[in-house]
Amino acid sequence: MDEIELSAAFEQHRPRLLAVARRVLGSHADAEDAVQETWLRLDRHAGDEIENLGAWLTRVIGRICIDILRSRSARAESALEDDDSDPIVTEDADGPEDAAVEADAIGMAMLVVLDSLEPAERLAFVLHDVFAVPFSELGPILDRSTDAAKMLASRARRKVQQQPRPHEERRRRREVVDAFLTAAREGDFEALMRTLAPDVTWQHRTAHGTTVMVGANEVLTAVRQGNPERVQARRVSVNGRPGILAWGPTGRPIALMACTVANGRIVALVSITDAKRLSRMQLPPSSR
Template identity: 50%
Template sequence: METRPANPVTATFEAHRDRLRAVAFRMLGSHADAEDVVQEAWMRLARQDAAAIENLAGWLTTVVGRISLDLLRSRGARPEQSFGDGISEVVVIDDSPEPEDHVALADSVGLALLVVLDSLGPSERVAFVLHDMFGVSFAEIGQILGKSADATKMIASRARRKVRTTDRPSASGRAQREVTQAFRAAAVGGDFEALLRVLDPDVRLTVDTPGGTFVTLGATEVAARAKMFSGEVARYQPVLVDDRPGYLSWNEHGTPVSLTSFTVSDNRIATIAILVDPARLAALDLPA
């Protein structure tokens, strides 16, 4: 049987799929969202006369950028969810004791950069990622943002300054774990002053429960709620949650009851995210 040649449009899209996925992931910080964006780009291409598109690679990058920008803006309109809607994509691995590959994972520069990118506004993030990471021209990015090339250049420059000046998580995975261990010891011991020493003054605590998401701001307020970190559990173990240090706790029946992750910056805890929703915990691939 004669083999039909592959559809040239499909072949071109597949040739660019990995790059498009990388672009979307850098902008969104979520593999699931990146996959959805690339799939949406493909569906939009299928509705076009591909032969009339002069630069298909550039067209696809523009479409991915616009879809990602819309997603970033819609996130800003919703309350922050510490573990996100795609809870099943969170990666949780054992971090006890210190396997060398886990240490390297915790020290990942790419993931540290994603944390920094979260400090940028939607337009800034799109401009920075597309230009500084993927070499897209300011004119092309301006088409996505609805701005002139000069205005887009200014947005990218502002984003670059923020990236350079924003405190990044500690470069040392070991140092991060030491900070979180000090926090847990202070919480279990009820040492209020020790808690304040390891908490950033503007620390943000987010607790995801079956009844919704609850946020507490400030070191004093978070330290006052430290009893939630020292509740009776059968056992706990250190884990990495998307490369952030944390703890996974079980009850006496061996059922996971909470997953806690920390973001450490300048040797202090900047954010704490706790998941206690049984249904969402059950959706995770957790260490045994």
């Protein structure tokens, strides 16, 4: 098969390869990269005899997806992950806009669930349950036996069935952030500790740079230094996730915090106290 024939044959499979990669990776850009890498690998094997091109391509893109998933950071991503871009901050209350977000979240429920799976489980579930790849073909993609591939898909399926619906998870995250706020406001540090993961990280971004604290005790020490009587704080939505916005006595925003919640506890905090940066954001007003 010459290069023109090979390219034409690949293009016939491209839509399915892209669909597989998008479902597994949850990112259009990553999926496009995976498909391109699949083509490059096929081009390098142009002189080889490939009996079943579709199966060969599925195996290759499956392994590429596994590599991409494994290379991603294992920690939860923060809603303020990008140092330079300003987040979208809105009131975190149920209303028409909130309902639209909720409807979209339900439509993306599968992606939310897939994020909870290990890379091999995720690939096994998507390829078998969504794209009907037989276990006899799935095993080699995962470097597992057929029986092991069946077990991976079965385990993934159970996890999918056990996952809470997106609106339930959102409610739980809100409850954790509210509990953190209440405990800090009332000086109930035992209750506050219960809202924090032991290895919680807190990135504090100021006009002078970023500092990072690790551990619940470090966060507790920082909270103790504050004066809740002079600060008004309430839960807001930071890029669609629960966060906290605080205003000083004059009603000027003094701190914005994004909270990452997992397994019922806050695992990461990112706060911005840079007055210049806060002043350029469109932030909800103080209720005072």
